[in-house]
Amino acid sequence: MSAYHSSSSRVPPMLTLYDIPGQTPQPWAPNIWRIRFILNFKRLRYRTVWIDFPEVESTLASMGAPPSGVGSSGKPIYTLPVLVDPTNNPRAPKVLSNPNVIAEYLESAYPARPVFPEGSRAMQTMFVHYIQDVFCKPLLPIMVPLSHQQLPERSQAHFRGGMPTVLTGPQRDMAWKAVKDQFDFLAxxxxxxxxxxxxxxxxxxxxxxxxxxxxxxxxxxxxxxAQDGWARVRTWNGGRWQRLWERCREYMDEM
Structure with a gap:
């Protein structure tokens, strides 16, 4: 649950954020953190429900969450985050998926403390698209295998056989060089x-x-x-990324 709560005697219903645990129930997935940041920034009451990867599809389908897409076989694809908001109708709460859809919804439904300052929505939407599709691309060969290693055993087994190996030696160094190029450009x-x-x-x-x-x-x-990645990233570009971390720290509530 968020540390923020209303002082009003009429406490609004609590939102529910569905998240993926690592080896401990500590949030790590970037697409889900985007929503957690917004909830914390807007001081909305919420709780986290943790779902291991093997249960994502069945859980989301059973609760009527919109699929994130359709696979080549025509089968719906379900991914997190999912947000459930019972505020307007507790008997039929609003269920949303896709971080961009959820972000737009939260900004419209809870306009106080906006995350899209006036006149910036188009620019910010484009910027976030760049972060997702361009900026993060060289990170994937490094971070996806490392993330897989730190999932619970059941979730690791869910992907076993289709997961790339952890990069080492010159391959790892080249990959981090490609990541730094993106950070340098963004800086x-x-x-x-x-x-x-x-x-x-x-x-x-x-x-x-x-x-x-x-x-x-x-x-x-x-x-x-933490050691191979953040230890270097936090020093890049004159410590800019450490300063951004510190600026956002007050909105890093995890419960």
């Missing part, structure tokens, strides 16, 4: 705010959805590759 873009912001966040002075999407990636690296 150069964000540096254009120099003199017109605090030098840390994307929108100048206030944290926004873009910062949460980016910090979610930093959390993924820190949780799954």
């Amino acid at each position: 150069a873009i964000l540096d254009k705010n120099t003199g017109d912001g605090d030098g840390v966040v994307a929108m100048g002075y206030d944290v926004s959805y873009t910062d949460f999407a980016l910090c979610s990636v930093l959390i993924w690296i820190q949780r799954m590759a």
